[in-house]
Amino acid sequence: MNEILSKIAGCVEFGKINRAAPYPPHMKDQEGADELTRQALEEGVSAQDILTKGLMPGMERIGIKFRENKVFVPQVLMAAKAMSTALVHLKPFFLTGEVKQKGTFIIGTVEGDLHDIGKNLVSMMVEGNGWEVIDLGIDVKAETFIEALKKHENAIVGLSALLTTTMVNMERIAKAIRAEIPEAKIAVGGAPVTQDFCDRIGADAYSADPQGLVEFLNSLVA
Amino acid sequence: MGKIVDQIMQGRILVSDGAWGTFLQQKGLKAGECPEEWNLSHPDDVYDIAKSYIEAGADMVETNSFGGTCFKLGRYGLGDKVFELNKAAAELSRKAAGNKFVLGSVGPTGKILMMGDVSEDEMYEAFKEQAMGLEAGGADAIMIETMTDLDEARIAIRAAKENTQCEVFCTMTFEKTLSGEFRSMMGISPTDMVNTLVDAGAELIGANCGNGIANMIGIVEEIRKANSAVPVLVHANAGMPVYCDGETHFPETPEEMARLVPELLRAGANIIGGCCGTTPEHIRKVREVLSSTRC
Numbered sequence: 192m193n194e195i196l197s198k199i200a201g202c203v204e205f206g207k208i209n210r211a212a213p214y215p216p217h218m219k220d221q222e223g224a225d226e227l228t229r230q231a232l233e234e235g236v237s238a239q240d241i242l243t244k245g246l247m248p249g250m251e252r253i254g255i256k257f258r259e260n261k262v263f264v265p266q267v268l269m270a271a272k273a274m275s276t277a278l279v280h281l282k283p284f285f286l287t288g289e290v291k292q293k294g295t296f297i298i299g300t301v302e303g304d305l306h307d308i309g310k311n312l313v314s315m316m317v318e319g320n321g322w323e324v325i326d327l328g329i330d331v332k333a334e335t336f337i338e339a340l341k342k343h344e345n346a347i348v349g350l351s352a353l354l355t356t357t358m359v360n361m362e363r364i365a366k367a368i369r370a371e372i373p374e375a376k377i378a379v380g381g382a383p384v385t386q387d388f389c390d391r392i393g394a395d396a397y398s399a400d401p402q403g404l405v406e407f408l409n410s411l412v413a
Numbered sequence: 414m415g416k417i418v419d420q421i422m423q424g425r426i427l428v429s430d431g432a433w434g435t436f437l438q439q440k441g442l443k444a445g446e447c448p449e450e451w452n453l454s455h456p457d458d459v460y461d462i463a464k465s466y467i468e469a470g471a472d473m474v475e476t477n478s479f480g481g482t483c484f485k486l487g488r489y490g491l492g493d494k495v496f497e498l499n500k501a502a503a504e505l506s507r508k509a510a511g512n513k514f515v516l517g518s519v520g521p522t523g524k525i526l527m528m529g530d531v532s533e534d535e536m537y538e539a540f541k542e543q544a545m546g547l548e549a550g551g552a553d554a555i556m557i558e559t560m561t562d563l564d565e566a567r568i569a570i571r572a573a574k575e576n577t578q579c580e581v582f583c584t585m586t587f588e589k590t591l592s593g594e595f596r597s598m599m600g601i602s603p604t605d606m607v608n609t610l611v612d613a614g615a616e617l618i619g620a621n622c623g624n625g626i627a628n629m630i631g632i633v634e635e636i637r638k639a640n641s642a643v644p645v646l647v648h649a650n651a652g653m654p655v656y657c658d659g660e661t662h663f664p665e666t667p668e669e670m671a672r673l674v675p676e677l678l679r680a681g682a683n684i685i686g687g688c689c690g691t692t693p694e695h696i697r698k699v700r701e702v703l704s705s706t707r708c
Contacts (some may be wrong), residue, residue, distance in 0.1 A: 260590035262562075263600025268528055303444030304490045308525065329488075330445065355435075355661035356444040357652040362659070370433075388656050 193309040199277065202321070203249025206269025208276050226271040228280045238284035239291065242321055246274050249317035254363055254402030262270045264312065267401075271315035278318070285323075293412050295346035296324045297339045297342035301332030301360045309381055313349065316401035323381040324406060333367035339343060340372055347408060350394070352381040369393055376411060378404055416580055417473065417514055417554055418616050419605025421644040426703055427491045429516070430466035430474045431696045435663070435694070437477070447489035449481050452501035459502070463509035469693035470700030471686065472595035475556060478502035481595060482539040484522040484531070495539075496546040502551025516556035517547030517579065519569060525562050528548060528635040533568055533580045540572035542581070558621045560650065561586060561598040563609045570613040582617040583610050584646060587632055588624060595632050603632050617650040620646035625665055626673045630680050636680035644683045651690030663690025671698035675706060 201207070202224040205215045209225035222230075224246075231241050253270040256262045284290040296317050300310045307329050320323045325343065327335055336348055348368065351360045363381060368375050378396040379389050389397035396407040420427060437448050440458045451459055463474045472630070481499045483492045489497065506515045522539060524530040531539075544555050555573040560566040568584050573581045583604050587595040595603055603620065610618045620632045626649040636645055651663035651670065670691065677685055685703075687695050 248488050256481060260592065260596070263596060267525055268525065272528070305445075305485075306523065308523065354444060355656070356438055358656050358661060359659050360444055381663070382656050383656070385656075391656075 193244075195234065195236065196240065199231065199241065199245030200220075200252070201251035202227060203270055203274045203277070203291055204252045204275050205264060208269075208273045219355045224277040225280075228277040230279060234256060234283070238281045238289055241277070242281060242290055246277055246319055247321050250274055250316060251402070251405075252386055253407060254316055254370045254400075258400040258402045264308075267312060267316070271312070271319060272320040275315065292322075292323045293321045295325060296349060296408060297325045297327065297336065297343060297346050298349040298351065299336060300325035300329040300351045300353075301357050301362050301364055302330055302332045304354050304357035305329050305353050306362040313351065313380065313401045313404060317408065318404060320405045320409070333364040336364060337371050340368065340375055342372060347376040347378065348403065349378045349380065349410065350383060352379075355383045358383055358388065365392045365394050378407060380404060385401075414512060414514070414553075417684075418580060418644050420708035421617075426678060426682075427468060427472040427684045428696060428700050428703060429646065429684050430463075430471045431469075431493070431691035431693060432651075432689050433475060433477055433479065433518070434460060435689050436692070442666040445691040447480070447486065447491060449478055449486060449498045449502065450489065450491060452477055452498050452505060455499070456505055457545075460505045463506040465693040466696055467509055467511065467513055468506070469696040471513065471696050473515045473516050473553075473684075474506050474510050475518045476502040476506045476547060476552060476615040478543070479518045479558070480521040481519065481543045481546070481597055482522050483542065484512070484524055484539055490578055495542045496549070499543050500545030500550035503547045507551035514553045514580070515551060516554045516582065517544070517550075517552030519543055519547070519555055519557045520559050521561065521565060526562065533564070536565065537569050537572045539570040542574045544573040544577050548577040548579050552579055554582050554617075556614075557583040558585055559586045560584070560660040561601065563599070563601055563605065566606075567613040570610065570615050573638075574614040580616050580621075581614060583613075583644060584619040584621040584648060586619055586622040586686070587628070589628055589631075595635060603635040604639045607636055607643070611624070611640065611643055617644040617684070619646035619648070619682070619684070621646075622650055625650055625652040626670050626677070629682075630673065630676050633677060633682050641681075646684040646686070647677060647682045648686045650688045651692075651695065654690065661683055665690070667692070667695040667698040670695050671702045674699055675701045679707075
């Protein structure tokens with residue numbers, strides 16, 4: 192069982208989707224996350240183990256390499272693709288409650304900002320680390336964040352911005368959420384965002400990279 | 414007037430313009446508003462920006478068309494106005510430029526090819542439509558900029574080359590990694606960039622945006638190591654934005670930018686201008702340094 196789980200972790204880490212996928216070159220003609228996940232389920236490995244001992248370690252390794260600038264966006268996207276291919280096979284077990292996710296993370300790009308590459312990257316990394324992710328999309332208003340938080344109690348919310356001009360909206364939205372739901376946990380991120388800005392607007396966490404956010408989220412449920 | 418690259422081949426160092434996006438914001442563009450829509454709704458403001466750079470001594474001015482592909486404009490419900498908005502952008506800068514050059518700005522689509530967001534053909538068509546609009550409005554060159562992915566850059570260059578008579582330029586955006594190398598968001602180094610862009614037909618390459626002018630020196634040095642002949646342009650940010658009391662402020666002053674111009678020239682840059690946060694005053698100072706040194 193451990194062998195197949197570590198193979199799955201490797202497929203996620205290196206972005207090997209399935210046997211037919213040409214990427215990465217060094218894993219050509221090998222089975223990918225798709226086949227191995229199906230095979231593991233057939234062999235009776237639990238969906239929970241596939242998630243926590245296969246997919247999550249793979250995502251964690253790529254997240255750390257990304258933070259260390261050893262890989263870049265394309266490698267993370269391929270890893271996320273491999274991960275989501277595997278997750279398709281696990282989804283039925285999420286629905287029955289057989290697999291427990293760590294919690295719910297709500298994410299959106301703030302009002303006025305239409306950029307989504309960073310937000311999508313983060314949402315895939317968080318999902319691959321065992322969280323349910325609710326993606327509210329781009330140009331998201333404070334009310335929409337607040338509604339989602341009320342609907343998903345104990346969820347943690349992440350605000351994304353790429354433009355310097357929408358940092359103003361990030362501040363306004365963070366404060367609106369805080370006013371409505373004082374105990375909300377708010378994370379912020381995006382190219383112009385800094386720890387100093389996070390502190391100033393009263394958000395709970397900032398990370399320059401997705402892995403830092405994952406670590407923050409995990410610390411809340413540890 | 415001839416071509417921009419011909420002037421460079423004759424040994425001239427040229428000055429480009431400064432920021433557009435942050436300048437439009439100063440003039441009242443709100444977050445969530447479409448900058449390119451201003452070419453029709455606020456033509457006088459757009460013209461003023463172009464004019465202020467020409468008056469500051471720039472040899473060329475860009476157009477207000479950075480987000481002018483159907484992918485970006487479509488997010489504002491303006492996907493059917495690509496040609497019109499780009500043509501208007503070029504006309505406004507053309508009017509301000511007089512006998513100076515107009516660079517038709519083309520930014521990234523925001524789509525990632527490797528994720529299957531769009532096909533190469535769809536991307537090609539989007540860049541083609543934009544470039545043709547810019548040419549129709551009077552652009553001399555198509556300035557493909559802020560690229561991070563080589564495939565997207567290559568497709569944009571090809572679309573502009575095959576469908577316009579304009580000179581075609583391309584710059585990418587690099588940041589310094591923890592180990593001190595320069596890489597784009599997609600992991601491309603300046604060295605990786607050079608051959609692909611030149612092979613695709615770019616007549617000038619370089620770097621824009623980023624974390625300030627100091628990094629640009631290292632980036633130009635790396636480009637020059639890979640290719641000693643190709644013309645190189647730099648459009649540098651005025652540093653990383655600092656947020657304070659609801660406003661963002663770019664820290665590098667015109668004097669700081671101008672101080673590094675001689676080093677950029679030594680590294681091998683042929684055209685120097687600014688990106689986010691730079692103002693007509695930055696361009697005026699760059700022009701002063703060039704006038705007093707070698708031009």
